[in-house]
Every structure is written in structure tokens, then in C-alpha cells.
Amino acid sequence: MAYRVTINGETREIDAPEDMPLLWVLRNELGMTGTKFGCGIGMCGACTVHLDGIATRSCSLPIGSIGDREVSTIEQLETTPVGRALQKAWLDDDVMQCGYCQAGQLMNATALLNNNPNPTAQEIENGMQGNICRCACYNRIHKAIAMVAEEGTENA
């Protein structure tokens, strides 16, 4: 099947079976490898993208179900103020170890702050619990999100 999907503001023509997950369209059909494969069953969050701004697990999202909703990925995160601020906080605080899950963590955190610019500590925990960091950089991820919530996005 041929699909037209808007990804990072660009309309892409994709020829793939309708049940192919967006993750594998991005990675193997379009060569966009920023979005990561971690579990394939929506349990780890490494593959998180935004679908009309909502954090979505691309490993469990069939290409045929996207329709005219807009996909955005880690590759364009820095074009958004919240995304840019989080990227900066991630670097300032040296959040990561291996870094493999961090694209998904950043996409999820961006959606979290877009929905709730001033989350409580509990709301950050709840909002991020779907994203596994096997290196367990959790305290740093938490702190970086809280810092952006507190300081805002103006300096990013």
C-alpha cells in the first residue's frame, strides 16, 4: 500500500504494508534512525514520537492508522522551544550514560511539559514511568525535566 504521511513537516510517500509499525517505516524505509527500537511492544518508550503532539510508541503504531495526523521525531526536536530547552538541560546535567533510550525520554518529556508546564515531582514520575532507562539515569532525567519546568524555555 502507498501512504502519504507528514513527518517533521514534510510529506513522505511510503509504500509499505498497512500493519508495518511507524518505527520500521522511519528506520528502514526512510533511513531516519533517531527513533529507537527497544522492545517492539510499547513497554519501554525508546521509540516515542509525537503524533499531533501526543507522545506515541511508534513500534506499536501501524502506518495505515496514521491518516492525516502529523508525525514529529527526535530529528526535529530542536525546532521546538521545550524540546530545545530539554536537550540543553540533558547536556548541562550530563543526564545520559549509554544514551540509547534518550531520544524516547526526550520526546516523552517534551510532550509531558507541553501538556503540563509545571508538573509536580509525582507528575514527572507518573509521566515518565513508561520510559525505561536501563542505565538508570532516572534521578538525572527527573532533575532535568524539573529544571526546565522551573526555568522555562527562554534561554534555550
Add this chain to the structure above:
Amino acid sequence: MRDTATLNRGPELGRRSFLKVSALAGGGLALAATFPMAGKAATGAGASEISAFVSIAPDNSITIIGKNPEIGQGIKTMLPMLIAEELDADWDLVSIEQGDLNAAAYGPQLAGGSTATPMNWMPMRQAGATVRAMLIAAAAQRWGVDAASLTTEPSAVVHAASGRRATYGELASDAATQPVPNAQSLQLKDDADFRIIGRPIGGIDSPKIVRGEPIFGVDTQLPGMVYAAYERSPVFGARLVSADLDAAKAEPGVIDAFMVEGNGNIEQLVDGVAVISNNWWLANKARAKLNPQWDNGEWGDHSTAKYDADARRHMAEGTPEEVFASKGDVDAAFASAAGTLEAEYHYPFLAHVPMEPMNCTAQLSEDGSSMEMWAPVQLPGNGQAAVATYLGIPPENVTVHITRMGGGFGRRLNIDYMVQVAAIAKQMPGTPVQLIWSREDDVKTDFYRPAGWHKLRAAWDENGKLTGWGDHFITFALSASSFNPATMSATEFPANYVENLEFAQTKMRTSVPMGALRAPTSNAMAYVMQSFLDEVAHEQGRDLPTLLLDIVDGFEQEPGTFGFGGPAPGFAPERVRNVTNKVLDMSPWGEPAANGHAYGFGFYFSHMGYFAEVVEVSLNARNQVVVHNVWVAGDVGSHIINPFGAMNQVEGSVIDGIGQALQLAVEIEGGATKQSNFHNYQVPRMPMVPQIHVEFVKSDYAPTGLGEPALPPVIPALTNALHTLTGKRIRSLPIDTSLLV
């Protein structure tokens, strides 16, 4: 015989190490090296060619090779920091490139055993100091002054008397013609002059990571590349009988499907079926049509239930296969003891589950004579050797590009996926192929942390001094293992501090593959030994830190050793005391805990690091264990090279250990792993993470690694805290909270 001071300082560049500095085409300088300690690998790829380790360009930019594989331990940033420090480089002018496998040029290249820091602390600094000395010599010659009158500031040589100044870039071409100073004559910096060591520096690849740039193994893309999925038996040790290749080939997008015969070594290649497509998801999906038939041999009824029953029977029978450590008269010690205690402990198989599933990209040349690989691998030299042997070509014909890894934890010490992709690439010479495992493949075909069982006994005199110590260890006989983690050391603490000792073992047969999981053996032994010691302390009416310090009281430092990682200082009771006292001091140990809370203590020495930890726990309304705080005191020597990376490693280790204690186990049923993905192998998530308070105790030893040693003691600290809270002992992991009420 090496003296204690030498052993404490760690390895240095030897007289047989060879440094060469040459001019770069177009100006500038390049430092190359050959490392005799590379040993076997030095005869492999690139032995005759010398690669630049450090280079300085006329524009004053510096490029340093990150030689070791990066698995998230921060080594790609940290080793170049050591070079840059003694080079007195401006860190902002330094860029780091990942080196390919070339042990002749870079020395040992591996990620494992927390070995990189002790192995490289002096050699990397000496490499940097060599270049700095030559830059100074070049300036001295240019200005006609004595080299001793010159100093450096970041990336420049300065003559204070005349106010002259030249950047490294301006001097580099001249420096390349200076004689290379002898490693022993190099003047290294005083600690007070460090500008880079001890400074928190962010990961060199982090800016790329937050932008989603392709730097991991699985991000490798090559023109014409195809993807492979690999179907293997869920039962360990099974052989492939048949598969419906035509059915798989009929699936959408499938290019090919073929059988692969194992080479008889479970650490390298087991029977399976490869499915090839231009899209990995399509290849993986078509596996469902293969209908493979397996011959499970004798292994189809193996299970953890069977292993547990057999182990319990062995412990009850008390007739071990062999005694592997013995001294004094244990029976007499127990007969004359003022007090004795006996207990059985157990811990399960564990999986590694790094976030990036196993993968490797390979391209065999059209004529089959040479192989190129892009490998996320902790032991690239082992992978190169195994692939070369499998293909029947010389190791130097196997080029290995080391990629960044999405975690290792010891899983990528095994190189099975490299041989697997080599076997697949062999069927399609000239075509690049990327093998990717599903998460299910990863969980179900790991090299697991071995399960183990211990029947422990302790005897002490009227003063509480340990007089007898024994263990009947039930473990597994491994059919193949380049590193056998199903073992226990003959000197397992407190063996060297008890006069009468007997360590015995019985090995059970299995086909379950086993390997090293972060802090191998220690992650299990710390739990068993420090929990049982806590039982002894409790029985004696005192606490574990008091007993621990009593056990080592009056002892001198043990003799050092010279092992794989170079010289290693002996176990030092003073360092045990220092970290124990530190953690008791920084935590509320000894004070009443909050209502419904309790503290526990654990200590462990592993990978040359000393760690004492205090855990604060409670049980919530649903009877779940809540860890509130963990206090960590560690001694890894004289310096914390990169505080960012160090804190990250300690925090990660602590959370990793808590996850193992609370909720992780791999079970075997019908000869196969029952768990399959993150829904039933539940690694820690953000809500369960405690506050972690870390302090390092500095000591007069060369710095050692932090990838592992903070993990082991958190587990007994947690189980010991639960005993204080509930009066119940945790003698089996993961913790069964139904036993706590």
C-alpha cells in the same frame, strides 16, 4: 617481585612500548604508539601499520582516538581526558574519534571488569606528557631558550621571561622532528595543576545523542544493505531438524530464507534459520511461517524448578563433589564454638537486557577473503578472532569498526551475534547485512547470570570472633565459557580472616548459557555473604559494621597480584574501615528510623573498589518494598577522573542492584526461558528510584573503575534493612514480599 608501591600505582608504559611522533601531511603532528601488552591481538589487524593516537593540526585543533568500546560507561570521554590533561590541552579544542579495533596501535581495547581506568591511568597520561615535552622542546629550539624555562597553558607553550607564546598548532610540525623522550623521564603534572582530571565533563557524544544522530551499532546504514532476523531454538542445546523456508519466502518483502548450521560452540553459533528482507520488521514477521522442528535432545525437561529441587537435595545430603578451599580444622572449630549458625541462600538466573538489542552489520567481500564489520561489542578482539576462525580467513582480514553501544552490562562480552551475522553474510558475499535481534530474542537467548545456592555455616568464640566458616556452593558445570561466572573465589570474604575454613561445591549439568553480568560473581556473593554475616552479627547481639570491622581488625594489607588488568594492590582492611566509617557518618545509621522505616548495611570489595552502603526501606500499604534513600561511600583510589561519569555509574549501579533484589529473575521451563520482554522482566522504572547520596573517600592508590563495584553491596544492605524492619530473613532473591508479613 613488584613492591607494594608499584602495585598500588598501576601499570605504566613499559620500555617495550613504542611511541612514534611524525609530521602530518599538510603540517601538524601525530603521535602513534605500539603496545607490546596487546599480546595476541598485536599480530592481528594493523600490526604493521601505525595509526595516529593523538594528532595536532596547524589550526590548533587536537584529535584523540577513543580506543575502548563505549557502552555508556563514559570511557570515550574519560581516556582522552587523561591524555589531554598531561598534554595540557584546551579541552574545547579536542575532538574524539572512536578507534577501530587495532590493539597494536592502541593497546587493549575492551569494555569489561571495570578495568579501563586502572589499565590506562598512567599509560594515557604518559602518552599526553610525551607530546607536551616535544612541543616544549620545539619551542625551546625556535626561541633559543632552555626548555626548563618554558611552561604551558592550555594548548600553548609560554616563555614567561620574554612574554613569547606559541600555540600547539604553530609548534606541531617542528615538534614532530624532536626526539621522543623516554617514558620514564617524563615529568607528570602535580595534582594541583590538573585542569581536566577531576572536572565534571559531559559525554563527548551526548550532543549527537540528544539530536538523534546515528551513532549506535543498529544505526549503521550501508548502500544496498539488507536486514536479517534469526530464528533459533527456544530450548538451549537443541538442534534444527527442518523449517518451512518456502513459506517464509512467500511472505511480503522476504528476499531469502536459509538454514544456518551451528559450529558446536554455544558461545559462537547455534543452529537457526535466517530470514532476509529490505525491512527488518518484515524479516522478523516472516519467522512465524517457518514452523521449525527442533531436536531438543536431553534438554527439553530442564527447568529452574528442577535445578532448585536438585540443589536443595545436594545441600541436604551434604556430600559435595569437591572441596576447593580448606584450612585449619573446621569440624573442631564448630565443636568448640561458643555460637554457630547455618543458613541456605539462593539467587536466580538474570538477563542483561541492554536497551539496544543485539545487532551487528557485516559485509563479506565478493571473493570471501575479507570481512568488514560494524559491531557493538565489548570484546572486539574476541569477535574478530571467532569470525576469522569461522570464515577460515586470517584475523587481519576481519576489519572491526567499534560502534557506540546502547548498554552492555556484560552481555556484549559474548560475541555470538557477530558470528551469527558472519554466517549469514557468508551466504551473500558482497551484500552488507544487518542482523537485529528482537527483544524476545534478547531475553530468551542471553548468557545469563548463573543461579546459585549456598549452604553456609559460621562458628565463633565467646568474644564473637569468627573461628569457623564454611559454604557448600551448588552451581553449574558449563559446557563452554570463555569466562566462567558460575564460580566462587577460594578467598571469598571473610575466608582470609578465619582460621578454619571449608569451601566445597557441587556442579549440576545444564545447557543454559551463562556469562558475566555487571559485577560478575560479586553481584551474587555480596548478597549471600553480607546477608549471612548480618545474621551472625544479629545472633551475636551487634550490628554488621561492627562485626565487619572486628573481622579485619589487626590485619595488614594483603599481598598484591599481577593479573589481566595489570598490577593490582592487595585487599586493604584500612580501606574497608574508611568507607564503612564514612557511610555510617553520612547516613543516619544508629539513629532511630522514621516510623515504619529501617536501615540496613552492606559492604563489598570488587573490581578493586571498596563500597559500603546504607539503605532505608519501608513497606507500603500494598506490602511492596519502598527504598527511600541509599547512602554510598566508595574508595576507588586517589582521583575521581570525571565526576559526571562517576556519579552516573554509581547511581546506575545502585538502582540496578535494587532492581535485581526486588523484581528480576529468569526462569527456565521446558528447557527454555519463560520470560520474554519488559512486561515479564521488569527492570527498574522512575517511580521506584530512591534518593542516592554518594561520597568518595580518597586514598593513596591509583584510580580504579566504577562500572561495577557500587552494585554488589546495595543488595545485602536492602535485605538486611528488611530484616531490621520485619524480623524476616531474605534467603532467596528476588524478594518475596509475602514472606515479610
